[in-house]
Amino acid sequence: MKRVEDLGRPLSAGLVTAVVGFASSFVVVLTGLRSVGADRDQAESGLLLLCVAMGGLAVVLGxxxxQPLSFAWSTPGAALLISAGLQTGGYPAAVGAFLISGLLIALTGLWAPLGRLIAAIPGPLATALLAGVLLPLCLAPVHAAVKLPALALPVIAVWALLTRFARRWATPGALVATVVVLVLRPAGLSMAGAGLLPSLTFTAPAFHLGAVAGIALPLYVITMAAQNVPGLAVLTHFGYRPPFRTALLGSGLATAAGAVGGAYMVNLAAITAALAAGPDAHPDRSRRWIASVTAGALYIVLGLSAGVSTALLVAAPPLLIETVAGLALLGTLGSALGAAVAEEKGREAAVVTFVVTASGVSALGIGSPFWGLVAGLAFYALGLERVIRHRPATS
Structure with a gap:
């Protein structure tokens, strides 16, 4: 009996980790892939491969x-794809960018100087870049409340109530509410063409400067700053010494290998990592790996629902789907904004990064996230130069 109880806690924690992780953000993933040009089958393939990759890594490394090594898709990275939109060269160019990002993550695990280079990017700028990417998507609930009130307002109300009383289930609850309002609307909810099992669709990568600068580099920076580093911090906080370089190498290679099938980025989990690594998973730290391995196995199973999930996305009004995605990311936006302006040093540069990124401008075929980071770094460098120039001389 005691052995059953001993297994019950980490198994249930793994179940919650997988269900919450999948239901809270698969809409963001599918919307991101569709935004950069993936058709229905390609988006379905991407969701399936992401689930298999992050589930497989969690099982094997766990x-x-x-250790409770949890892996996830990059939700901020998916928001970046929505912001970037269709690139010159179409979806194949986006696939080429996924491949490059994955190789950069793997290279970071192999070559320490690259990691130090990313660490040298001021923290306020990295979080401001993330906030700028998230802002347009987080505005979707506001627009939907005005343009689609009958559909959007019930979804927002459910999300708000669950945020107050059962925060962990707020986004899954909003997703359930979305299905309900779609079923009850006069047009109903058509799932025609939804297969019971998803299929793989491969796309030959193409390499274009605009996609490399507008997707690959920002995706790499955001994933390192908003996913891998916080994921490492969560594990360290709970007393683990995770194999960080191995995790980077594994997730980077998995991304590069799955890029042709739409797997845009696999990384260490940050938000859901605490569900498997914390004391709620098991009082004994040495037993919590069972939770992450369980979650990994369930992610692979949930990947089999990619066909139905994609059909839901296609059947719903795009603005309503963006509403669910925006609600899911509001907390992340708040955290990013707070971190970006928390310190006086670099605050102006962070604001410049945020404004340029959120503007959505495109120049020379390169999207706003790249220009936001460039503008922020330039402003930050000017600020440092001013500080150095006005520093009193010492004898």
Whole structure:
């Protein structure tokens, strides 16, 4: 009996981790892939491969190191794809950018100087870049409340109530509410063409400067700053010494290998990592790996629902789907904004990064996230130069 109870806590924690992780953001993932040109089958393939990759990594590395190593898709990265939109060269160019991002993550695990280079980017600028990417999507609930009140307002109300009383289930609850309002609307909810099992669709990558600068580099920076580094911090906080370089190498290679099938980025989990690594998973730290391995196995199973999930996305009004995605990311936006302006040093540069990124401008075929980071770094450098120039001389 005690052995059953001993297994019950980490198994249930793994179940919650997988269900919450999948239901809270698969809409963002599918919307991101569709925004950069993926058709229905390509988006379905991407969701499936992401689930298989992050589930497989969690199972293999969890069993190998006996640590709760949770992996996830990059939700901020998916928001970046929505912001970037269709690139010159179409979806193949986006696939080429996914491949490059994955290789950069793997290279970071192999070559320490690259990691130090990313660490040298001022923290306020990295979080301001993330906030600028998220803002347009987080405005979707506001627009939907005005343009689609009958559909959007019930979804927003459910999300708000669950945020107050059961925060963990707020976004899954909003997703359920979305399905309900779609079923009850006069047109109903048509799932025609939804297969019971998803299929894989491969796309040959193409390499265009605009997609490399507008997707690959910002995706790499955001994933390192908003996913991998916080994921490492969560594990360290709970007393683990995770194999960070191995995790980067594994997730980077998995991304690069799955890029042709739409897997845009796999990384260490940050938000859901605490569900498997914290004391709620098990009082004994040495037993919590069971939770992450369970979540990994369930992610693979949930990947089999990619066909139905994609059909839901196609059947719903795009603005309503963006509303669910925006609600899911409001907390992340708030955290990013707070971190971006928390310190006086670099605050102006962070604001410049945020404004340029959120503007959505495109120049030379390169999207606003790249220009936001460039503008912020330039402003930050000017600020440093001013500080150095006015520093009193010492004898």
């Amino acid at each position: 069993l190998r190191y006996r």
